[in-house]
Every structure is written in C-alpha cells, then in structure tokens.
Amino acid sequence: MKTVKYGLSALGLAIGMAATGVSMSVSAAEPTLAEADYEKAKLQYFQRCAGCHGTLRKGATGKNLEPKSTMKKGQKRLEKIIALGTEGGMNNFDDLFTKKEIANMATFIQMEPPVPPEMSLEQMRSHTKEYVAPKDYPTKPMHGLNWKNFFVVIERDAGTAAIIDGDTKKIITHIDTGYAVHVIKGTEHHKIDHAKDVGRFWYTIGRDGKVNKIDLWQTPDKMLVAETKMAYDARDIAVSGDGKYVIAGGYWPAHFVIMDAVTLNPLKVVSTRGYNTKGEFINEARVAAIYTSPLTSSFIVAVKETGQMLQVDYTDLDNLTITSIASAEFLHDGFFDPSGRYFQIAANASNKMVVIDTIERKLEAMIEVDALPHPGPGANWIDKECGPVGGTTHLGVGLVSVWGNDPMGHPDKAWKLCYEVETDGAGAFIRTHETSQYVWADQLKHPEPEVQQSVQVFDKDTHEIVKTIRVTTEPGKAALHMEFNNDGSEVWVSVWNRKDAKNPTGEIVVYDAKTLKELYRIKGLTTPTGKFNVHNRMNHKT
Amino acid sequence: MKTVKYGLSALGLAIGMAATGVSMSVSAAEPTLAEADYEKAKLQYFQRCAGCHGTLRKGATGKNLEPKSTMKKGQKRLEKIIALGTEGGMNNFDDLFTKKEIANMATFIQMEPPVPPEMSLEQMRSHTKEYVAPKDYPTKPMHGLNWKNFFVVIERDAGTAAIIDGDTKKIITHIDTGYAVHVIKGTEHHKIDHAKDVGRFWYTIGRDGKVNKIDLWQTPDKMLVAETKMAYDARDIAVSGDGKYVIAGGYWPAHFVIMDAVTLNPLKVVSTRGYNTKGEFINEARVAAIYTSPLTSSFIVAVKETGQMLQVDYTDLDNLTITSIASAEFLHDGFFDPSGRYFQIAANASNKMVVIDTIERKLEAMIEVDALPHPGPGANWIDKECGPVGGTTHLGVGLVSVWGNDPMGHPDKAWKLCYEVETDGAGAFIRTHETSQYVWADQLKHPEPEVQQSVQVFDKDTHEIVKTIRVTTEPGKAALHMEFNNDGSEVWVSVWNRKDAKNPTGEIVVYDAKTLKELYRIKGLTTPTGKFNVHNRMNHKT
Numbered sequence A, B: 001m002k003t004v005k006y007g008l009s010a011l012g013l014a015i016g017m018a019a020t021g022v023s024m025s026v027s028a029a030e031p032t033l034a035e036a037d038y039e040k041a042k043l044q045y046f047q048r049c050a051g052c053h054g055t056l057r058k059g060a061t062g063k064n065l066e067p068k069s070t071m072k073k074g075q076k077r078l079e080k081i082i083a084l085g086t087e088g089g090m091n092n093f094d095d096l097f098t099k100k101e102i103a104n105m106a107t108f109i110q111m112e113p114p115v116p117p118e119m120s121l122e123q124m125r126s127h128t129k130e131y132v133a134p135k136d137y138p139t140k141p142m143h144g145l146n147w148k149n150f151f152v153v154i155e156r157d158a159g160t161a162a163i164i165d166g167d168t169k170k171i172i173t174h175i176d177t178g179y180a181v182h183v184i185k186g187t188e189h190h191k192i193d194h195a196k197d198v199g200r201f202w203y204t205i206g207r208d209g210k211v212n213k214i215d216l217w218q219t220p221d222k223m224l225v226a227e228t229k230m231a232y233d234a235r236d237i238a239v240s241g242d243g244k245y246v247i248a249g250g251y252w253p254a255h256f257v258i259m260d261a262v263t264l265n266p267l268k269v270v271s272t273r274g275y276n277t278k279g280e281f282i283n284e285a286r287v288a289a290i291y292t293s294p295l296t297s298s299f300i301v302a303v304k305e306t307g308q309m310l311q312v313d314y315t316d317l318d319n320l321t322i323t324s325i326a327s328a329e330f331l332h333d334g335f336f337d338p339s340g341r342y343f344q345i346a347a348n349a350s351n352k353m354v355v356i357d358t359i360e361r362k363l364e365a366m367i368e369v370d371a372l373p374h375p376g377p378g379a380n381w382i383d384k385e386c387g388p389v390g391g392t393t394h395l396g397v398g399l400v401s402v403w404g405n406d407p408m409g410h411p412d413k414a415w416k417l418c419y420e421v422e423t424d425g426a427g428a429f430i431r432t433h434e435t436s437q438y439v440w441a442d443q444l445k446h447p448e449p450e451v452q453q454s455v456q457v458f459d460k461d462t463h464e465i466v467k468t469i470r471v472t473t474e475p476g477k478a479a480l481h482m483e484f485n486n487d488g489s490e491v492w493v494s495v496w497n498r499k500d501a502k503n504p505t506g507e508i509v510v511y512d513a514k515t516l517k518e519l520y521r522i523k524g525l526t527t528p529t530g531k532f533n534v535h536n537r538m539n540h541k542t
Ligand code: DHE
Pocket: A047, A048, A049, A050, A051, A052, A061, A156, A181, A182, A183, A235, A236, A287, A288, A289, A290, A332, A333, A334, A335, A376, A377, A428, A480, A481, A529, A530, A531
C-alpha cells in the first residue's frame, strides 16, 4: 500500500505564501496515513464530524480541529476523546468506530484538512432527474387514505423516507432518497401567497446535498417524482409560500440554491461566504436552518459561522433582494412564534436565542441562555404567567429554557427568560401541541443509555416534570425527536438503532398525549430520526 | 542569491487534493526565479497587470494568465507581448520596464499565482488615523477662495492629490495620500438625503486600499484630516447622500467596506465573492464602480467578475438590505443618466452597456456595443434625433458609441444605439457639459504617440469630429481624461508623464470650451490622471 503525505492545506499555504513568500515544504515530523486509511478517515470525518467541527475544521458547534489545535493534544489523548466523548457536548464514537478507525481518525485530524471542490449551477443541473412527468401527476389522491395525517419519516442510514399512515400506523412505502436525509419539508399555508394542494408535495435534503420530491397523492410505488443535487454537504430545505420554489442550504459549498419546485431544476445559487459579526472573513460559512416566512414572500436563511440571518425575497430571482441581519455566531436551528412574525433561532456556541422580526426585517432580540441551545422543531405554548412562550432544549446541559414571545400582548415578558426546567440529560428536540397540557424533551446527547433512551415530559402550568418515559432499553439505541399526530392526541417518538444501523430494527413508539401511556410500536424502520406530520407542518403547529 | 520555487497554487492544490487525493509535488520542469526577482515581478504584476488580469490571474478585462494559458505561449512570445502590447487592448510595457524586468515578468506569469491574505475589520481599524479632530474642523472656508471651482487632481505616482484653484489655475497644495490614488469623490446633492456642506469633503481611494479624507475648507497645509485602509487593492469610492458614510470597494479582498464619513472608521464589511451569471463560483469577485444613487438612499456596487450590480441600502447597516441585480460580466465603470434614475455601466469584456433602474431596483436593459466599452466619468447630452443620450469610449477600438437614455420621453430610442463616431484610437475617457456643443474623447489606449497624445472633439449635432488636439508632443507622455470647469467654459486635459513618473513634469492643459484653443498649461504636476471639479461633481454634471 502506498503511503502518502498530505502536507500543507490550501488555505494555510495561501496565507503562508502571501505573508512570507517562502517556498512550501513537507515537514518530516508530520503525521501520515496509508492512502486507503486516509480516504476512509476523510469519508468518516465528513460523515460524522464535519457537521459539528466544519469540513475545514475551523470549529463551530464543536471546537477547532486544525493541526495547530490537535497536534498539541497528541495521538493518545485524541483517541480517548473520540472514543469516549466529553461532558461538554462531544459524542462518544466507540460504539460506531473500531479501535483502528479511532486511531486513524486521531491521526487524520492532526493532518491538514483537504479542501473540497466548488459546485456550479451547471453541475447541479446535471443531477436533475424526472421520475414522473408533471403532466402525469394525479389530480386527486390515488390511494383513498387520509394523507393529511401521514407522517414522513427519515430512515437515516437506509437512505430512505418512510411514509406512515397516522390513522392506521401502517408503513405505506419506503422511498429511495439516498444517503442520510436530514430534513424533509412540505408546502405550507401562507398569509399572502397561495400554493396549490398545500401539504401534498414534500422535499427531502440529504447530507450529500441530494434533493428529492415526494408526491403524497401518488400510488406508493410512484411517490418519488424528481431529484437533484445542490451541494456536497447540506442540512435544511424549505418551500416558498406560493409553492413555486424550493430552497436548500449547503454546508459545502457554502451557498443556498433556489430550485423550481415542479422540476427541481436549480435556478439560482447565492454564496454565503462572508464576514462574521466581528468582521472576520469566513470561507466555510455554512447554511443551517432554512424556513419560509409565513407572513412575507421571503425565505429565512441562517448562516452559521457568520451569524448573519438572511431574509431572501423570492418574488424576483434575477433582481434578488436579501436583508442580512447581523446577530450572533453560530446560528443553527430555529422556529417561528405562533404569529409567524418572529423567527427564534439558536446561536448555539454563543449560548443565545436570536429573534428576528420578519416584518421589519431586523434583529428583534437576543436572549442569553445556558450552554448550546438546540430547539429542533421547537415548541410554543401559553404560560399562565408569561403568556405566549417559546422553549428550547440544550445540547450542552440537561435543561429546557422558556422565554416570553409575545411583544404585543406581554411586552414586559417578551424575549426574557420566563423559567427553566432541569432535565436528566442534554437533548436536541422539544415538542408540544396546542391541545396538550405537556411539553416533551428528549435527552439524546446524554452519554448514559438510561438517560439517552428516555424522554421527559413536563406540565405547562406547574413547570414540573410529570413523567420520564424510557422509550427503549435495547443497547445501541437512542430515543429522539417527538411529533404529534394531526389532532394532537398522540405523540410519536423515534427509536434510532445507531449501532445496528443497516437493519430495520428501529421503531417509532406512539404514546397517548393525555395519559402518556404507550399505544403502539411501529416496527421495521431503519434508523428513524426526524418525522413530520403533514397536518401539523402545513399548518405551522409548533 | 537563493533560488526558490513556487510550485502549486493554493487553489489549484485545493481542487487537486479534493479531486484526486494525490500528494503534491513540485515538478522539475517548472520555471523558476531568484527570490529577489520573484518578489519584484510579484510587486510589478500587482501594480501594473493585476488591474486587468486579476490578482489570481483568472482574467477579466485582460485574458487568463494562469500557467495553463501562459506555458503554452512560452517565454519568448510572452516577452514580446509584454514589451510591445497587442492590438486587442494589451498595453506595451517596453517604456516602463527594463528588458530584464520584462523577461522576469514573462517567467513570473508562467508560475502559479500567489494568493494574497484576507483583511478583517479589526485590521482595517488599526490603520484609521485622525490628523485633524472633527471638533477642530473650521465652520467656514479658511482661505477665502472660490472652493466650488477647485479641481481635486490625482498625482498618481507622487502619491499625492493636488488641489488646484479653477479661477486662478494656481496649485494650492499637494496632499499626501499615499500610493497611486485611483478615484476621488466628494459629497453630492441628493434627492431625499441631505449632507451638510455639500462638496466640502473629498475622499480618495488608492490602489493600495488607503482612504484619505480631504477638507476643502481648511488652510492648505491641514486639508488632510483623516485616513484608513480597507483593502490591499482597490479602485473606487463614494459618499452617501446624507454625508454620513463612505463606501469603498476592494479588488482584493473582494469586498466593500462602509466607513464613518467623519472619522473614516470602518463600520461594516461585506464580501462580494459569489456566483457569476452562469452560476460558477468566483473567488476573486472584484468591486469596480461604486456610486451613490442620487434618488434613493442606496449605494450602487458593481461586482466585476460576477456581473452582479448590488444596490445597497445604507439606512440600516446592521440589517443590511442588498438587491443583487444579475447583468453581465465584467462590470467596470459607469455613470448615471441625467435623471439620476438609471445607472449605465460597461460590462467591458461582454461588449455591453448595462443599465440598472435604481427606483425599481432591477435590470433595465443591456445594449450591445463594440469592443471593451469604457466611459470613465461618462457623458450625457441631448441629440437632435434621439433626445437624451449617453456615450462611451472603448478600450478595444477607436470609437464612441451613443445610445438613447430617456425611456419616458423617447421610448423608441431608449437603450438602443443611436449612432457611433469613429476616432483615431481606442480611449478610456469621454466628457461633455450641458453648456457645450462638443463631446471630448481621449485615445489613451492607442500605441502610437501621435494618437495617444491627442484627444478628439466631435459636434453634438453633426456627429462629426471637428478637431483633433495634440495635447503634448513630448516622448513618454500621454493625454487623458477631460474635465470641465464650473461654468463649462474650459476643458482641462491631463498630460501624464508615464516615463519620467518620479518628477513633476506632468501638466494639465486648459482649453477654451467654445473655440477649442489652448488657454493655459498648469505645470509642476507629477503624473496627473483623474481630476474632479467640485461644482460639476457635486451637482451630477455628467
Ligand atoms: C441545520 C440543521 C437543521 C435544520 C434546523 C431547522 O430547520 O431549524 C437540522 C434539523 C434536524 C432535524 C429536523 C427537526 C425537525 O423536527 O424539524 C432532525 C430530525 C435532525 C436530526 C439530527 N441532526 Fe440535525 N444536525 C445538524 C444540522 C441541522 N439539523 C448538524 O450540523 C449536526 C449538529 C451535526 C451533523 O454532523 O450533521 C446535526 C446532527 C443531527 C443528528 O445527529 C440527528 C439527531 C440525526 C441525523 O440525522 O444525523 N436534524
């Protein structure tokens, strides 16, 4: 096997050459890997680590992992961190990687990060495929089912999306979406724009930047109707209020792409590379949350590393108007308040919730919260004292933070912490429903199985945890992500088979939203993570 | 002397590594230069070539000069092109460089281009200097002169700006501005915003990104009141209608910076890197023309390589709204129509004049013209047949192109070529005045001295050239850039001592605007290029 060295990074070199004018050289002391090991570590890094630490390893949710940081720690210490994780939010990987893979990863992150290539609009277009011609789309649902209570479910490691009938709990089909879909969004009701057949079309975004279009009116075997690719690495997607455009954001290249929602043909690409709020240039300025503003004809695009919230007007793509709202680094996941005017988003490594006013197109507030807020789909409800509130879980601490979000009705409470609820472990997703007395929080980030496999439920009035539900006890499995059904009578929780990720040994456990008792186990799912109820999502029930 | 090799470029390497995963190596066949020669060629390239070919040598006004292009031509052919220039717009450098410098330059451009470093807001701020405290600014002019007929004159290679009294033709002072100022702009009258003391403060932008503030009310020795630096390489600048902000654009880094017009402190930096109109990512997306829209509270920023015209709202820098108007590559220099609504700009290598509607914030038209349009300050006048028209010289051909620019009054003529006037040689600057019967065009780009040293004047009614004026006959000197005085009775033309650039052997020749006869020679100027009459510029007399 050939042993190769990867010496100087492109960017390090660029600066180095410009500043010193000295010729490059490959130092003999640098760590090396055999080519096959290097390629494997590169792929694993990209799939498992880049999301938090960045493709260029500049750090974001996780810390900087450039050689200047990692060389100081050394091989042994790095192996230990990767294997066991840390209290501060770093995952353990001893359940996913072999000893050798961990050792190679520790070496890999002491080498200069390779810089991935660009992607042009033409390259994206070469991936656009039509599976069903728009002229052959049905004019009414072909299956006679109550599609507005369907759940669209990510089967992460199977590369599929399952469509589950919420009425019967039957898995209707597994749609081939490709590698690790991260988010799926459908058309939604909008205040001023009107999409045809709201809730019918759903769009997936994969970690590999692949976009798929799903038609819920089709017969199950034909639900996948189109496909394209808009980046090498991506996380979020949204559909315009008029249903004409789909927008998706790239982690790499750092850009967002607006596509024709009928054909998925990429129409416009806009770079997000730029300056952070301190005025430092960021090459890897990744797009995290993307939403459609329910009250205005615009998209909301969160640029993680620059702390810029972009409000992108979609009425004229050739003369594209964007308001860049400076907030705080590192923007990640967000959700609208019940009025649809305010977007509430975690600037996670700044320990802040950022609030944007989409009517005035400006920063409304920044709320100081505990370590690494992460609301996932988020939750809004009414508090007896504070009035309308929003809440978030935290990646860094077992806590739910709750703040007032009604500046009109409750100006004294607005954008201030109302109360906090301690949970057993750090989590990623919070959820409730207007019909429910309870708020649900998962504990996905906790290293111990008992906690990671349990979700906690607290009462909206007493602020007390009323129940800790152990969703599974099987080793290698984690409980995460709650979604209510259409009328709010059930709560669905995913059991993610992280360890046995190639087999359909994951499940969704359905609970009675009132009694908190288990009702069903939907089996035969491979690594289910996020799930999206058509009725709730199309009607902004957050 | 140490011999060093500069092997692979940072960007080439980046792509290479990502695509092939192969280790870098420095090929033995590559051209090399001794370190001192390399550094000198690098500096000369940056000062003399990068403007047209790009710092990264990707090509713009000039062709691509990366090794993949230049290696094919070879040393001898490259030397010849650099020494003698070409018919297609490439300058001759045999008058500026020695034989050895030309040979080294030919070698240098066969080597990979070094990538220059970034610049943060903090770095910019470290260059901000106050020479006169704002509290010490005078409350009325301190010199009793008719400052509204002052000319602010660039003395390119002296690193100064001369202030010349238009009434007396006396040089009042030479202000130390640093290396190669490119453009100087002052506060202007605005339709909705109101600056204090319009026309009083002037701002220079150097090729090195340095910005200076000049106070024309000061005693001559104190006119330089503040300074900063916003890039390593820059070309244009503008002042907001309310006089509060100064904006300047970087060639490298590719960004624009908004500064406090009082202190010059940099407040906001926005990257212009992004996608061109074909959807290809451009790292070196340079800012060319920058103007203030006279009717709206916004700046106009032309991004050369991406073909994007940015209309930047300056009313809220923290929530910055920008409309990105896709037009054509490579945007360069422009001017407003007489109504102030339409901005007319050359997309030079696309052979187009692009027209932006600043009220609707959208593309109004694109006019096909001959090779490499370059209007410089531009010219608007009334044509008997076409009504209001605009005109441009061309870098690539001896021609003035004239188009209708009154879509309200003359819709059938608007944004169409009205007529063309052939001149003896390609030029860079056109100028007229509302009181004048004539339009003036220089022939700066023509290789032969007789032509390069002459400007041509044509009649607005007959469209015929009425006079060819040989401005100078001295070897190594060129005639360029015309500016009228305040009442339009005189035309000032620069004689640029390109060869003897270190000495004050340049001059400005003043002509009677009616008789076209020479009136004065203002001597003692070092390499005068652009000059700006206070009255005309503050009142949009273009
Ligand atoms: C930007 C982003 C969003 C959109 C937020 C919004 O719409 O407000 C999002 C949403 C999500 C959503 C949608 C939540 C919703 O209900 O709307 C889910 C289910 C989800 C499951 C996961 N995410 Fe996610 N996720 C990232 C990014 C994002 N995730 C990461 O960068 C991170 C931290 C690391 C990585 O390498 O990707 C990451 C890890 C995960 C997981 O490990 C999860 C649990 C499983 C998986 O798919 O890998 N993320």
